[in-house]
Amino acid sequence: MPVEETPAGRTEPGLAAAIAADPAFRVLAQRRARLGLSVVIPTMVIYFGYLAVLVSAPELLRMRLGQATTLGLPLGFGVMVATFLLVLFYVRRAGSDLDRLTQTIIARHAR
Numbered sequence: 001m002p003v004e005e006t007p008a009g010r011t012e013p014g015l016a017a018a019i020a021a022d023p024a025f026r027v028l029a030q031r032r033a034r035l036g037l038s039v040v041i042p043t044m045v046i047y048f049g050y051l052a053v054l055v056s057a058p059e060l061l062r063m064r065l066g067q068a069t070t071l072g073l074p075l076g077f078g079v080m081v082a083t084f085l086l087v088l089f090y091v092r093r094a095g096s097d098l099d100r101l102t103q104t105i106i107a108r109h110a111r
Helices: 013-021 023-056 072-109
Strands: none
Touching (some): 013 023
16 A cells, blocks of 8 residues: 555655654664564574584584484574574564554555
């Protein structure tokens, strides 16, 4: 649902300025930034932690867990699962809280 667009598809400058000045928009921007950091920081810690172990203690990842599996395989799989869960958390949170607030702002400024 577009918000007051010109033929070129750009929002009107007055409308964009009004939305940017809206306190609810500032709250939205802060929540979005906080949510992004709550996903990016753990993801970076997980990835760089895995790389740090890989570089500093590769023998740990070569440790056998059975006949054909080393510790590196489940840890690598864990990195992927953790990333998936963090993305799922972001999508659900953004789809509920942030989208609801966005729709409120759009409705407030729609003409």
